[in-house]
Every structure is written in structure tokens, then in C-alpha cells.
Amino acid sequence: MRGLRISEFGRPPALADDLPVPEAGEGTTLVRVAAAALGHLDRSVASGTFPHHPPLPYVPCGDGAGRVEDSDRFPRGALVWLRGGGLGIARDGVAAEYAAVPDEAVHLAPEGADPILASCFFSPATSAWISVHDLAGVKEGQRVLVTGAAGAVGSLAVQIAVQAGADVTASVSRKERAQLVPAGVRTLVGEAGGGPYDALIDTVGGPGLPARLDAVEPGGVAVIVGYTAGARVELDLPSRCAHDVDLRFLNMIRRAPQAFALADGLLSRLSAGELTLRTDRYALAAAPVAWEALAAGRAEGRVVLEVADDR
Incomplete structure (x- = not known):
């Protein structure tokens, strides 16, 4: 064969x-x-x-x-x-x-x-769903920033947050990647700016993460999903404590039972075109x-x- x-x-x-x-x-x-x-x-x-x-x-x-x-x-x-x-x-x-x-x-x-x-x-759809709903707890009307929004996880996180009724801003690394963001979503190129945001879904990590955390409203949530832009980040702990953003990390190994339980529903929605x-x-x-x-x-x-x- x-x-x-x-x-x-x-x-x-x-x-x-x-x-x-x-x-x-x-x-x-x-x-x-x-x-x-x-x-x-x-x-x-x-x-x-x-x-x-x-x-x-x-x-x-x-x-x-x-x-x-x-x-x-x-x-x-x-x-x-x-x-x-x-x-x-x-x-x-x-x-x-x-x-x-x-x-x-x-x-x-x-x-x-x-x-x-x-x-x-399986991996992008379940990671995006759990990040948006279970870790960030995105609700209708909230302001959400998604980084790496042209990637598989990021694009799905944008769609899922939009369907939850959030006001979503999508961040991409390069201008040509903006066309990969779902239509109608506000898009930023390069290091994300704007805000404040109620939640951050960050799929890229890297040295730009502290600035993105600064854009989150005190009392908001930041979910760390990936680190394609770099695995090491330097954080100033006094400023992070004063800012009071809830920093959460996605561990899909620990959440595997939950992911498998979500799989059929997500695959059905993707196959029907409800998610892309x-x-x-x-x-x-x-x-x-x-x-x-x-x-x-x-x-x-x-x-x-x-x-x-x-x-």
C-alpha cells in the first residue's frame, strides 16, 4: 500500500x-x-x-x-x-x-x-471552544481580543466569541493574514492595540504579551492558548498584581475528557457550515x-x- x-x-x-x-x-x-x-x-x-x-x-x-x-x-x-x-x-x-x-x-x-x-x-475546535466558554467565560456584549486570529484556533475562537454575542477584535501578525479573519470582524495588524478589553484569548505568547495584558480591563480575564511568537515572557509582578487581570492557561491534556465530549457537536457544526x-x-x-x-x-x-x- x-x-x-x-x-x-x-x-x-x-x-x-x-x-x-x-x-x-x-x-x-x-x-x-x-x-x-x-x-x-x-x-x-x-x-x-x-x-x-x-x-x-x-x-x-x-x-x-x-x-x-x-x-x-x-x-x-x-x-x-x-x-x-x-x-x-x-x-x-x-x-x-x-x-x-x-x-x-x-x-x-x-x-x-x-x-x-x-x-x-479536534484540536483547534475543542481548544477554541474551551478557551472562549470555559476559561474566558465570554458573555454577550463583552469586548474580546483574539490574537493569532488567522490561525486555526484563533479563527475558531473569533467565530465562537462572535456567536456568543461578544464584540470581537481580531489581531494578526501580517497584513496579508487579515484576509483570513472571518468577515465583518474588526482586525488589527501587528502588535495589538486598542481596548480596553474584558477578555483576551492569546494564541501567540511571546514578548508582546505584557502589552496585550495591559489592554485588558482590571478584573478581566486573559487565556493563554499558545506561544507561536515565543515561549518565554518577562512579567513585572508588581504591575501585574496592581492591574489584577485573571491569567489562565489552557491545558488540553487535563481537559481531554471534556474535549472528547464536545467533539461530535463541534464536528457537526463545522460540517453544516455553522463554523468554518x-x-x-x-x-x-x-x-x-x-x-x-x-x-x-x-x-x-x-x-x-x-x-x-x-x-
Whole structure:
């Protein structure tokens, strides 16, 4: 079968035509893969510097979707999305025509779900929802700033906050990224200004974070979701104490049960067009190009490798 193979750490995957077709064994389901999502975690594992990785050579990508081919637990032909069970981290991932997946990593998709969205929705959609509703507690009429608003999590956070009735300002890093923000939303380019805001959903971190915290109203909330602009920040603690902004951090590992409980509803809303998740789609053979686009920050949405036509 065709699939991607990582044969050497620190190098992008190569397409292989001679991979063995796996078999469904006890506790595993054989899935004919329709699409696999390629993310920064997959690149980190393939670098060899991540704390965990499968033995070489291995098939990358820990998220995907497809149809059940053989299983003791799931009906043949059912659309399922794939996540968990060490996929792409402790064992082969799903960037191949077939994948043998632990049953606990197989999730039945709701009726009408889009296979491409099913392959890539979980992390950005659940992270955005929990950040907006559970951590920031956004309510109608509140002023909300979302940074990294052109990215997958940021764009969904903007949409979810707007649907909650908030007055949303979207911040993007470059002018050309402004077109990726949902239509009708106030957009700032570069370091965010304006305010004051009742809540900050920050997906970028970096040295500009203190200034963004200053834009939050005393007594407001700042949710730290990511750190694409830098993992280290210097805070002046006396001024932070005096300003009195509630600083909260998103930990999706701890919130995994909640995220899985939200998944069906979010996938249904995405598939129905009530929420939009931009995708950059590549053929499986173009995986090295997709890999480089992701590394260089050129991706305009979730990077998805189309393995088989499931339309």
C-alpha cells in the first residue's frame, strides 16, 4: 500500500509504495484512511527531539479520518475520526491508505460529517471552544481580543466569541493574514492595540504579551492558548498584581475528557457550515511540500493530506 514513511529523524517523510497492509487484531480496528492531518506535533516527533517517538521507520500523523474496513467493535463502512492511542507518537500514525488503530482511538463521526474536517477538527475546535466558554467565560456584549486570529484556533475562537454575542477584535501578525479573519470582524495588524478589553484569548505568547495584558480591563480575564511568537515572557509582578487581570492557561491534556465530549457537536457544526475551519489540502505524494509550508508558516489553515477520495 501507499503511505508516508519517516526513515530518518530530522527529514520530511517520503512516499512509499511498498508498505504492508496492517491487519485488525484484538483491540484494533482496520481503517481505510481518507485523510490525515499534518501538524506541528508530527514535525516535532519526526525531528527526533520529542520525548516520545515510534521506532524507525514509521508512518507519521496522529490525526485522521476514514472508513472502517475490519473491526470487532465498529460497523464496516462507518466514517470514523482517529485520535489518541499513541498514534504517530508511540506507534505508526495514519498517513497511509490503511491504518490499524487501537479501538480507543477510533471515534464514530456524527451523521453528515465531512471526512476532511473530521481528520483535522479536534484540536483547534475543542481548544477554541474551551478557551472562549470555559476559561474566558465570554458573555454577550463583552469586548474580546483574539490574537493569532488567522490561525486555526484563533479563527475558531473569533467565530465562537462572535456567536456568543461578544464584540470581537481580531489581531494578526501580517497584513496579508487579515484576509483570513472571518468577515465583518474588526482586525488589527501587528502588535495589538486598542481596548480596553474584558477578555483576551492569546494564541501567540511571546514578548508582546505584557502589552496585550495591559489592554485588558482590571478584573478581566486573559487565556493563554499558545506561544507561536515565543515561549518565554518577562512579567513585572508588581504591575501585574496592581492591574489584577485573571491569567489562565489552557491545558488540553487535563481537559481531554471534556474535549472528547464536545467533539461530535463541534464536528457537526463545522460540517453544516455553522463554523468554518480553513484547510490546506495536499495529495499524499505532495507531503514534503506540505511539510515545508507548515514549517515556514505559509499554511493558511489546517494542513490535510488527502489519502483517498471519500466523497
